[in-house]
Amino acid sequence: MTRIWAHRGASRAAPENTVPAFTAAAALGADGVELDVQRTRDGRLVVCHDEQIDRTSTGHGWIRDMSLAELHRHDFSCGRADFAGTRIPTLDDVLTALAGTGLSANIELKNSVVSYPGMEAEVVETVERLGWGGRVIYSSFNHASMRLMARMGERVGLLYDEVLRRPTRYALDLGAAALHPSGRVMAIAPHTVRKAHRKGIEVNVWTLDRPEQVRAALALDVDAIITNTPDAALGVRDAA
Ligand code: G3P
């Protein structure tokens, strides 16, 4: 069955990439969550989509230039009064909050705009320490980083938003377990799913919020749909 993964948590129900968004995803019955990881100046892994905190918090500046203590001075409620005071979570915080849920996690390394040398091993260390090994797939637009993680024995998915030539062959060559095309690419190249499945490669598509997009992806038998609205996607899937 196609799994439903909450993009940045249930990011309509609560501020994206915060503990309330992830616990909301669990409460709504999502199969998993997608989250984004950056690294602070003092080497802490934090969950935030943007490299800078301006859009989602009351602060300004680059995460790589700030310590975790500095980040904790800011409110990450994305301007939502009902979530005022929400802090940026560490990767530890998120995995700990979801520990008893049985959800899986798609951990995206945000290392294609900013370079975070050594981040791959640090993320794996956190996941293993918290007992999440086997419940995660890593992803990134930085495919060299994913090749490195695949060589470390980790399950990785390749994010992309341009049509690739022979994507299954590409994934196999990199040692990836999955392709993570955008919905736009999937609509252009729907045959990708059948070909990938023949070779044992999963296909997880992002970010599908409209019911007709969800229905189209279900018809293609994708392995996971990454969505901001997991409740709506679950409704479409479970009615089918
Ligand atoms: O993992 C899919 C999706 O999250 C990739 O794009 O920009 O939302 O991180 P973005």
Ligand code: CA
């Ligand atoms: Ca992401």
